[in-house]
Amino acid sequence: MEEPPIKTISSRTVYQNKWSRVREDIIERTDGVRGLYGVLDKDPACIVIPLERTANGDFLTLVHQYRYCVEGSFYEFPQGGWEQGEDVDVEALARGELQEETGLSAGTLTKIGANWIAYGAMRQRHHVWLAVDLTQGETALEAEEHGLTAHRVSVEEFERMILDGRVEDNCTLAAWGTYLVWSRRASV
Numbered sequence: 001m002e003e004p005p006i007k008t009i010s011s012r013t014v015y016q017n018k019w020s021r022v023r024e025d026i027i028e029r030t031d032g033v034r035g036l037y038g039v040l041d042k043d044p045a046c047i048v049i050p051l052e053r054t055a056n057g058d059f060l061t062l063v064h065q066y067r068y069c070v071e072g073s074f075y076e077f078p079q080g081g082w083e084q085g086e087d088v089d090v091e092a093l094a095r096g097e098l099q100e101e102t103g104l105s106a107g108t109l110t111k112i113g114a115n116w117i118a119y120g121a122m123r124q125r126h127h128v129w130l131a132v133d134l135t136q137g138e139t140a141l142e143a144e145e146h147g148l149t150a151h152r153v154s155v156e157e158f159e160r161m162i163l164d165g166r167v168e169d170n171c172t173l174a175a176w177g178t179y180l181v182w183s184r185r186a187s188v
Contacts, residue, residue, distance in 0.1 A: 005030050006037075018083050042124035045081035045117075046094040047175045050104050050131045058155040061134075062167075063101050065148040075151065075161055076169035077176075078102050079126070094129040100140045102150040107133025113178040117171060128175045130182075 006027045015022040021041040028034050050061040062075040078101040082093055091109060098104050113128040141148055153161070161167045162176075 003030070009034065019081075038121065040122040040124075042117075042122065043081050043083050044086060044088055044090060044093075044125045044127065045079060046090055046097055046127045046129055047077050047079035047171050048094050048098045048106075048109075048129045048131050049077055049112075049175055049179050050098060050102060050106070050134055052134055052152070053132070059152050060155060060158050061102050061104060062151050062153060062158065062161075062172075063148050064151055065145065074169055075153075075167045076172040078150075079171060081124075090127045091129075094127065094131075098131055099137065100142070101145065101148060103137045103139040104131065104150075105135045105137055106131035107135065112182040113175075115171070115174050115178070126171055126174075128178050130179060 006029055009026040009028050011023050011025045013021055014024050019042065023039050023041060025037045025039060026034060027037050052059040052061070061078070063078050064073060064075050066073045078098050080097045080101070082088055082096070091111070094109060094111075095106065098106060108131070110130045110132075111127060112130050115126045115128065117124045117126050139150065158167070158176075162173065167173070
């Protein structure tokens with residue numbers, strides 16, 4: 001592997017809470033020019049695509065919640081993290097987030113990919129899971145998920161929601177794209 005074009009000279013934490021840490025790094029490029037880089041560090045997270053195949057077509061379960069940072073409510077796939085560091089069991093995390101937000105349990109859970117979220121400014125790995133053979137149970141929402149609701153929609157409706165702005169979450173869009181490529185290759 002070639003030498004990275006940027007090396008870290010120093011790093012300091014400027015803010016931290018139980019969900020994230022903001023650090024400020026002094027960096028040096030290969031041409032010797034120094035600079036400043038701000039990074040938001042977050043523990044690994046999972047996003048789950050709950051897919052139900054029926055005689056009447058394919059359905060997805062989405063959650064709808066208010067997102068404070070953008071001052072709006074949107075639909076998205078169940079997702080989140082447990083603030084347990086890099087050693088978190090990502091399958092247990094995916095099962096937990098699915099049950100917590102939707103009440104669903106997956107008979108089969110398949111990891112289909114992993115993405116970096118907004119890696120120009122943030123360091124967080126997002127593991128993408130497909131959940132099938134679903135069983136409905138009770139939700140277990142955390143205080144931060146106040147007002148979150150679960151909704152079963154057809155795949156066709158979900159794709160309309162992407163185009164009409166009801167789904168704007170980049171992680172949901174990336175997970176769906178990953179699923180479409182994965183499913184096309186899995187059927188070959």
